[in-house]
Amino acid sequence: MIKIIDAKGLECPKPVILTKKGIEEIEEGVVKTIVDNEVAKNNLSKLATSMSLDYKVEQDADGNYEVSITKGKQTDLGLEKREEDVVVQKSEGAVIIIQSDLMGSGDPELGKILMKSLIYTVAETKPYPKAILFYNAGVKLTIKSSPVLDDLISLKEEGVEIISCGTCLDFFGLKDELGVGEISNMYSIYEKMCSTQNTKTIG
Amino acid sequence: MNKKEFGILTFESTQHAIKAESDLVKAEIKTKTIPTPRDITLSCGLAIRVDLDDIDKIKELYDNGDLKFKNLYTIRESTEGRFLKKLL
Numbered sequence: 419m420i421k422i423i424d425a426k427g428l429e430c431p432k433p434v435i436l437t438k439k440g441i442e443e444i445e446e447g448v449v450k451t452i453v454d455n456e457v458a459k460n461n462l463s464k465l466a467t468s469m470s471l472d473y474k475v476e477q478d479a480d481g482n483y484e485v486s487i488t489k490g491k492q493t494d495l496g497l498e499k500r501e502e503d504v505v506v507q508k509s510e511g512a513v514i515i516i517q518s519d520l521m522g523s524g525d526p527e528l529g530k531i532l533m534k535s536l537i538y539t540v541a542e543t544k545p546y547p548k549a550i551l552f553y554n555a556g557v558k559l560t561i562k563s564s565p566v567l568d569d570l571i572s573l574k575e576e577g578v579e580i581i582s583c584g585t586c587l588d589f590f591g592l593k594d595e596l597g598v599g600e601i602s603n604m605y606s607i608y609e610k611m612c613s614t615q616n617t618k619t620i621g
Numbered sequence: 622m623n624k625k626e627f628g629i630l631t632f633e634s635t636q637h638a639i640k641a642e643s644d645l646v647k648a649e650i651k652t653k654t655i656p657t658p659r660d661i662t663l664s665c666g667l668a669i670r671v672d673l674d675d676i677d678k679i680k681e682l683y684d685n686g687d688l689k690f691k692n693l694y695t696i697r698e699s700t701e702g703r704f705l706k707k708l709l
Contacts, residue, residue, distance in 0.1 A: 531639055534654045535667060565654075 419447040426454040426482060427511075427545035433458045434465050437487065441469065446490020452482050459483040511548030513614050514540065516556040517621030534565050536620065541569035546578050547618075549610050553583035556621060557590065562597035570598045583607060626697040628671040628679070628708075630690040631661055637689060638667040644688050650675045660705050661694065676708070683709070 421440050425433035433453050440449040453459055459475060462485040466473035473487045520529025521536055537559065540547065550573070552560050559566055560582045574580050580599025587593045587601060611617060632638040638654070645652045650671060657668040671679060673695065682688035693709040 527639055528635065531635075531642070531654050531667060535656045538653065538655045 419444060420486075421447065421449045423449065423451040425451050425458065428453075428458075430458060430461065434461050437462055437465060437485075438469075441471070441487060441489055444489060448486050448488050450484055450486040452478075452484050454482050456483070459485060462487070511545060511614075512616040512618055513610055514547045514550045515611065515617060515619040515621075516550060516552045516559065517554050517619065519555045519558040521620060530565075533559070533620075537566040537569045541573050546573060546576050548614070549579035549581060551581050551583075551607055551610055553586050553607065554621075555586075555590070557582045557586045557592060560598050561587075561592050561595040563595070564597055567597050574598055579610075581607065581610065625699065626673055626695065628673055628676050629658060629661065629694045629696055630669040630671065630679070631657060631692045631694070632665050632667065633691050634665050635667055637691075638665060638669065641688060641690055642669060644682070645669065645671070645679075648678070648682055648687070650678060658696065658705075660696075660703070661692075680709070 421444060423433075423436050423440050425436055428436075433451055437449055437451045440451070451462055453462065463473055463475065466485075466487045469487075471487050471489055473485060476484045476486070478484060516533075518529075519533060520526055521532035522529055540550070550570075558564065560570060560580060561567075564570070570580055581602045582596060582599060584593070584601040584603055587596060593601075630641060632641065642652055642654055653670040655668055655670050657666055661668070669690075676693070676695075679688065679693065683690070683693075692707060695706045695708060697704045697706075
């Protein structure tokens with residue numbers, strides 16, 4: 419069998435841990451890990467060497483490295499893979515939590531401009547997070563008159579969930595002003611926060 | 622503002638960037654405050670991204686002393702790469 423682990427965008431040592439786990443889980447076959455940087459690629463080949471396993475490295479059109487590590491009997495790498503044997507483990511996207519329309523405290527005018535700059539950066543940087551949560555004054559960023567509305571719309575088009583706290587919109591009298599994403603309650607906000615280890619809180 | 626060719630204004634300081642943003646809004650020019658692109662090094666951390674269509678108006682404001690900035694660039698992104706051009 420061949421097991422595919424998509425470890426693009428994951429920080430060291432996560433690709434190595436996932437790959438080691440993948441190898442341990444199979445009796446024999448190939449574990450193919452896709453990573454987006456050279457350091458991760460080198461660490462994976464070191465892992466294979468340390469486990470005395472054969473490996474090969476390929477580079478795809480996007481510059482990602484595919485490290486295939488063979489366990490057990492010599493399989494012809496990838497040639498005999500059957501559709502049902504392919505396991506794809508997707509890399510886990512981050513959940514970004516925005517709790518204010520200002521980034522940091524100190525000066526509100528600076529905070530506002532930094533937040534705009536941050537949201538632009540999120541929209542320009544891959545991999546995208548899987549969700550962005552907005553609560554308290556953070557919801558001022560998801561309304562129709564938001565200075566970052568276009569960035570959030572383009573993130574949503576890329577599949578990023580944009581979730582605003584309904585209680586908060588209501589509190590600021592902005593419930594009819596939502597410009598992007600969905601309104602949600604505390605249950606789903608908490609559920610999203612707990613859905614990953616990879617959360618980043620900004621505000 | 623997702624066009625692949627746009628203008629970038631850079632500044633001596635963050636205060637200048639904030640001031641310029643409000644001056645541009647007053648002049649009804651669409652702005653986007655962004656981190657200064659990495660290929661421009663000699664400037665403060667914040668820059669303002671503008672539409673190419675507004676460049677002439679921005680030059681006019683600059684010449685009249687109604688707008689201050691350090692440099693004006695255009696950036697064009699295409700499949701062949703990213704091209705930075707300094708206009709002012």
